[in-house]
Amino acid sequence: MAKLFYIVGASGAGKDSLMNYCRKALDGNTAPVVFAHRYITRPVGAGHENHICLSHEEFKLRQQNGLFAMYWHSHNLHYGIGIEINAWLQRGFNVVVNGSREYLDVARSLFPDHLQAISIEADPEVIAHRLQNRGRETGSELKERISRNSTLIFDRDGVIVIENNLTLEEAGRHLLKTLLSGIIEHA
Numbered sequence: 263m264a265k266l267f268y269i270v271g272a273s274g275a276g277k278d279s280l281m282n283y284c285r286k287a288l289d290g291n292t293a294p295v296v297f298a299h300r301y302i303t304r305p306v307g308a309g310h311e312n313h314i315c316l317s318h319e320e321f322k323l324r325q326q327n328g329l330f331a332m333y334w335h336s337h338n339l340h341y342g343i344g345i346e347i348n349a350w351l352q353r354g355f356n357v358v359v360n361g362s363r364e365y366l367d368v369a370r371s372l373f374p375d376h377l378q379a380i381s382i383e384a385d386p387e388v389i390a391h392r393l394q395n396r397g398r399e400t401g402s403e404l405k406e407r408i409s410r411n412s413t414l415i416f417d418r419d420g421v422i423v424i425e426n427n428l429t430l431e432e433a434g435r436h437l438l439k440t441l442l443s444g445i446i447e448h449a
């Protein structure tokens with residue numbers, strides 16, 4: 263059965279970078295693995311995640327009409343994963359999504375047969391340094407993310423942990439191997 267890889271981890275741990283690493287590594291490969299683009303009420307910024315930006319009204323319309331397979335609200339933003347992932351899973355594709363720790367239990371209840379959570383982890387000082395360098399958030403927004411990271415706990419039962427303290431390549435190879443688990447043949 264196809265898997266829904268639900269990637270979680272502290273803000274700045276490296277979820278987006280590692281998903282990008284795997285996406286690039288699989289480009290041109292016939293393995294049935296696809297990466298969901300998130301719908302977010304955040305403007306698109308150069309060098310950042312290739313998400314789909316929606317206005318609050320657009321988001322609400324889609325949410326109220328059942329166009330999201332999952333959605334949540336954090337950091338004063340709305341996030342959604344489109345119902346297209348249901349079709350992808352049905353067709354046997356492993357689907358990779360960038361998720362929320364807070365929302366993990368809801369996601370588990372929505373996809374009990376498919377969901378495999380993967381937690382990307384790094385030491386707090388490494389994360390704080392990376393968040394500052396990333397520069398997408400500054401000031402109180404940055405502080406709020408760092409403090410959420412130290413207080414938010416989630417049920418780690420069955421969660422695969424990928425350490426990302428060292429090079430992106432090392433952690434990326436580990437994630438790639440996990441995403442391809444169960445897939446016997448790929449070009």
Ligand SMILES: Nc1ncnc2c1ncn2[C@@H]1O[C@H](COP(=O)(O)OP(=O)(O)O)[C@@H](O)[C@H]1O
Pocket residue numbers: 271272273274275276277278279280392393395396426427428429430431433
């Ligand atoms: N292994 C790594 N080594 C060095 N920098 C990294 C590594 N992983 C991620 N980064 C950098 O850290 C910052 C946060 O990574 P990002 O992928 O945006 O994390 P997340 O999506 O979990 O918030 C980015 O600027 C990214 O380039």
Ligand SMILES: O=P(O)(O)OC[C@H]1O[C@H](OP(=O)(O)OP(=O)(O)O)[C@H](O)[C@@H]1O
Pocket residue numbers: 270271272273274277278336337341360361362363364365410414
């Ligand atoms: O419940 P949490 O695990 O704290 O997650 C809350 C939200 O923050 C992250 O997205 P976002 O792209 O805003 O931030 P990040 O890339 O810095 O993690 C994550 O992917 C969730 O959408």
